[in-house]
Amino acid sequence: MLRRPLRIATTVQWEVPCREAGFDVHLLPEIPSLDFNRSLQQRLADGAVFQPFYEKNDIELVLDFNTAALTLSPHPQNAGEFDLTTAALGIPYVACYLDPITSTMAQVAWQDHLNVLESPSWIKWIWEGAHADEVGRLGIPNIVTLPMAAADEVFDTSPLPEPDPGPVASFMGHPATTWFQSNQSIVSGDLFAGMTAAAVRADMPDLPFHKIYFDLHRFGRPPEAADDLKTRAELTQIYYNRKFVYNAYLAIKQRDRFIRFLSQHLGDAFELIGDNWGTVYGFKHTPRIWDMRELHGRMRRVPICLNLMKSCQESGLNTRHFEITANGGFMLTYQTPELSSCFEIGKECDVFHDEAELLDKIDHYISNPDERRAIAAAGQRRTLSEHLYSHRLLKLMRLLCNAGVLPKSIMADSPTDQDAPSPTVQPPVEIVSP
Secondary structure, rough: OOOOOEEEEEHHHHHHHHHOOOOOOEEEEOOOOOOOOOOHHHHHHOOOHHHHHHOOOOEEEEEOOOOOOOOOOOOOOOOOOOEEEHHHOOOEEEEOOOOHHOOOOOOOOOOHHHHHHHOOOOEEEEHHHHHHHHHHHOOOOOEEOOOOOOOOOOOOOOOOOOOOOOOOEEEEOOOOOOOOOOOOOOOOHHHHHHHHHHHHHHHHOOOOOHHHHHHHHOOOOOOOOOHHHHHEEEEHHHHHHHHHHHHHHHHHHHHHHHHHHHHOHHHHHHHEEEEOHHHHOOOOEEEEOHHHHHHHHHHHOOOOEEEEOOOOOOOOHHHHHHHHHHOOOOOOOOOOOOOOOOOEEEEOEEEEHHHHHHHHHHHHHHHHHHHHHHHHHHHHHHHHHEEHHHHHHHHHHHHHHOOOOOHHHOOOOOOOOOOOOOEOOOOOOOOOOO
């Protein structure tokens, strides 16, 4: 007897991938705000809406996006305490983080945030290896690591059109930091650790911040299981405060410096699409393109789509890697350690490491349009065959089944995804059933 499809409650971002992967999808209830930064009090109020929805639809898994659908319910025995609504019903909860864990639940005190993060039924899906390692080092359990992906859509796979006249290279995004725009609240004593890590990174580019902080220079110790919640929260908050200036360094190193450089050296041949560049740096730019069809069309029409990292990334890929290639654009991207696990460099995209190489690569690919088109087509084939959200979702489900979180029977008739990159669960975490 075949098992019915897994019943998943999810947000609109995951609706199509879940259906494409063959699951029974139930969109979460509409409430005034699914802001992933809202307060604990609001999440408790939302729990009263979500709990009957889960029960009525016999939900077996909740798949969230940046904790927007994380709700709470009063603890049945302990007055004044609360559980995840999903935990109270025995439902696994997976939050897919587009951003670092510190960028969500901003209206929640860190001690309360950490307390919720440590829930044994909450599985944190993190895109980047370095951030997953860091979170595990801070003692947060149940971490799954999978690369980013492109949304499941209908893509234009026809040969690329002739480029529009005008710019030869385009970057579509916003400044990675506004740290240099105004006064900041970080005290000077918190700057030394971050600047030391930046200096170390210049000589040892593969060493992430948490290893420099905890192991190499021993600025502090990581939280331990024997520590009480208050101590764990204090140690974690100190760690992230000291990392702040390091993130500002990464923002310049991996994105903003190249925008300044190309603005100076290419002039009108460089197109900058995004918000706040004029306010922060005084750079000429056009506003962000809100219409996704228009944005994706632009990726196909500009000869070179430049991709640059945000300040929160040390090793991984961002959404643009997959968005540009899925739409058939030619991607020239800043080198990142995890790129080669998803794309063949030089055949499905290309990379640069510094300003001189960036100009050389732009000149090369403008002069060799056939090579540029062949690389763009190969990159699109790779992404559409291996790097869509539905591919990642099948990997996630297999991992959860193998860990005993979900019954293995749910994957019996699912499409195979054996050729896609394998997911990892970062040590020392363990996925546990609720």
